[in-house]
Amino acid sequence: MRNKVAVITGGSSGIGEALAYKFAQEGFNILIGGTNQERLKKVCSNIKISDVxxxxxxxxxxxxxxxxxxxxxxxxEFGQIDVLVCNAGISIRSVFEYVELSIFEKLFNINFFGSVYSAKYALPHLIKSHGSIIAISSLNGFIATPTRSAYVASKHAMQGFFDSLRLELKNKGVHVMVVSPGYVKSNFRINTLKNDGSKEGKTSRDNKKMMTSEQCALKIFDGYKNKKRNLIFTFRGKLAYLIKNWFPKFSDTLAYKEILNEQESLLKNY
Ligand SMILES: NC(=O)c1ccc[n+]([C@@H]2O[C@H](COP(=O)([O-])OP(=O)(O)OC[C@H]3O[C@@H](n4cnc5c(N)ncnc54)[C@H](OP(=O)(O)O)[C@@H]3O)[C@@H](O)[C@H]2O)c1
Structure with a gap:
C-alpha cells in the first residue's frame, strides 16, 4: 500500500501509536496528532522504514x-489522505452528581467534536481518494456503565454520527468503520479525569488481563482491509452486544456489577 496516507489523531500513545506503527509497516505515510510533542517526536523517530x-x-x-x-x-506534505483515524480520546470517572460541567464539556469536545471536526475537514480529500474513516469508539458506544456518563454519552454520539455519515456517503465511495474495543492496555486509565479535572494517575483495572495496543491495532487494520462496518473483536464484547439487545435489564445488572467491582469503585459509597 505504498504512497497511501493515514492521518491518526491521538497518535502519541496507546492504540493510536500502535496504529501509526502498523500503518507505517504497511507502507503508509503517516501524520499523527497529539498534545505531547516529545511523545509525538518519539513515535515518528521509531518509524524507520524506507520510503515511509x-x-x-x-x-x-x-x-x-x-x-x-x-x-x-x-x-x-503528502498530497492526499486515504485513511482518517479518529482516535484521540479521554475518560472521566465520576458520578454525574459531582462532576463539574466544564470537565464534562471538555471530554465531549475532545471525544465527539474532535472526531466531527476531523471528519469534516478531511472529507473532501477522502471523497477524492475513496478513502476510509476509522472511528475508535468503545463498548461504551452501545452499552452504558455508571460513573462514566460523559464518556458513554460521547461514544454513543460517535456511533450515531458515524452511522449516519456512512449512509450519507453510500454513493461517494468512502468507507466508514466504527471500532468498539474492549479493555486495552494503554495510558487511558491513568489519564482518566476525576470530577474536578485532575488525572486519576493510576489504573482502576488490572492491566495484565487486557489486550495490548499492538494486538488491538492488528485487529483494526484487518477490519480496515476487509472494509468492516462495525468492529467488535472480543468475545466478551460480542456477547455484551447480544445481551444488551436481547436482555437489556440483565445487561444493566452486569454493567452495574462490573463497575461496582472495580478498584476503588465510586459506587460503593453512593
Ligand atoms: N484503552 C482502552 O481500554 C480503550 C477501550 C475502548 C476504547 N478506547 C478508545 O481508544 C482511544 C485511544 O485511547 P488509548 O487507550 O490509546 O488511550 P491513551 O494511551 O491515553 O491515548 C489517548 C490519545 O489521545 C490523545 N489526546 C487526548 N486528548 C487530546 C486532545 N485534547 N487533543 C489531541 N489529542 C488528544 C493523547 O495525546 P497526548 O497524550 O499527546 O495528549 C493520546 O495520544 C480513545 O478514544 C479511547 O476512548 C480505549
Whole structure:
C-alpha cells in the first residue's frame, strides 16, 4: 500500500501509536496528532522504514482551527489522505452528581467534536481518494456503565454520527468503520479525569488481563482491509452486544456489577 496516507489523531500513545506503527509497516505515510510533542517526536523517530514518512502535529482536537491545520499539513506534505483515524480520546470517572460541567464539556469536545471536526475537514480529500474513516469508539458506544456518563454519552454520539455519515456517503465511495474495543492496555486509565479535572494517575483495572495496543491495532487494520462496518473483536464484547439487545435489564445488572467491582469503585459509597 505504498504512497497511501493515514492521518491518526491521538497518535502519541496507546492504540493510536500502535496504529501509526502498523500503518507505517504497511507502507503508509503517516501524520499523527497529539498534545505531547516529545511523545509525538518519539513515535515518528521509531518509524524507520524506507520510503515511509512520518510527520506530526502538536494540537488540541477540540479546537476546529487545530484540526484544519492538521488536514492542511497532511495535504501539504503528502498530497492526499486515504485513511482518517479518529482516535484521540479521554475518560472521566465520576458520578454525574459531582462532576463539574466544564470537565464534562471538555471530554465531549475532545471525544465527539474532535472526531466531527476531523471528519469534516478531511472529507473532501477522502471523497477524492475513496478513502476510509476509522472511528475508535468503545463498548461504551452501545452499552452504558455508571460513573462514566460523559464518556458513554460521547461514544454513543460517535456511533450515531458515524452511522449516519456512512449512509450519507453510500454513493461517494468512502468507507466508514466504527471500532468498539474492549479493555486495552494503554495510558487511558491513568489519564482518566476525576470530577474536578485532575488525572486519576493510576489504573482502576488490572492491566495484565487486557489486550495490548499492538494486538488491538492488528485487529483494526484487518477490519480496515476487509472494509468492516462495525468492529467488535472480543468475545466478551460480542456477547455484551447480544445481551444488551436481547436482555437489556440483565445487561444493566452486569454493567452495574462490573463497575461496582472495580478498584476503588465510586459506587460503593453512593
Ligand atoms: N484503552 C482502552 O481500554 C480503550 C477501550 C475502548 C476504547 N478506547 C478508545 O481508544 C482511544 C485511544 O485511547 P488509548 O487507550 O490509546 O488511550 P491513551 O494511551 O491515553 O491515548 C489517548 C490519545 O489521545 C490523545 N489526546 C487526548 N486528548 C487530546 C486532545 N485534547 N487533543 C489531541 N489529542 C488528544 C493523547 O495525546 P497526548 O497524550 O499527546 O495528549 C493520546 O495520544 C480513545 O478514544 C479511547 O476512548 C480505549
Amino acid at each position: 514518512k512520518c510527520s506530526f502535529i502538536c494540537h488540541d482536537v477540540s479546537n476546529k482551527k487545530d484540526i484544519d491545520r492538521m488536514i492542511k499539513k497532511a495535504i501539504d
